[in-house]
Amino acid sequence: MKRLLLPLLATLALPNVVNAGIPESQSPNKWVRINKNWTIDTNDVEIKSGKLRFYMERNATKDEFEGQTQYIMSYVGKVRLNCDKFTSKIQVKMNSALGGYYAAANWQSITPDHIGYQLANYFCYLSGSEGYTRESYEPAWVTQITNNVEANKIERKKNLGNINCDSPVWKNKPRCNL
DSSP, X not given: OHHHHHHHHHHHHOGGGGGTTSXXXXXXXXXXXXXXXXXXXXXXXXXXTTEEEEEEXXXXXGGGOOGGGHHHHSEEEEEEEETTTTEEXXXXXXXXXXXXXXXXXXXXXXXXXXXXXXXXXXXXXXXXXXXXXXXXXXXXXXXXXXXXXXXXXXXXXXXXXXXXXXXXXXXXXXXXXX
């Protein structure tokens, strides 16, 4: 009887141990639906020298499921933006027997009906590219991503070691303008 009681008491006394193995990056708030087709990863956004990268998932709507193109309309992948050139590309995650990889299309001009247009509208100002300003109204998912990006910038700047990014010598260097 004591053998059964001890594990039961340990389970009740330490409820956080049950969830201890789940990383915070897999939290339910990480992926947010932004419209009927698209879901975006709000934590894993990359900004480097005028380019942005978002992990996204596209779900086809019921009127898009017709014929052989059905499988093309739903996918998981990366949406990349080049804010300096106002171009974008989508890299779709492909699974094969040897593992997964991202198949990419060529860079294309961003048009108003492309998901890149909405992302550029809200996030290109973060890239430091000239001419972009922050929108006065932002949906909650945009604010969440912006806060995460700004928090990551602060975290990265703390880890630069002996470099003073406020000095005239370093302030324009790429490692200080993350």
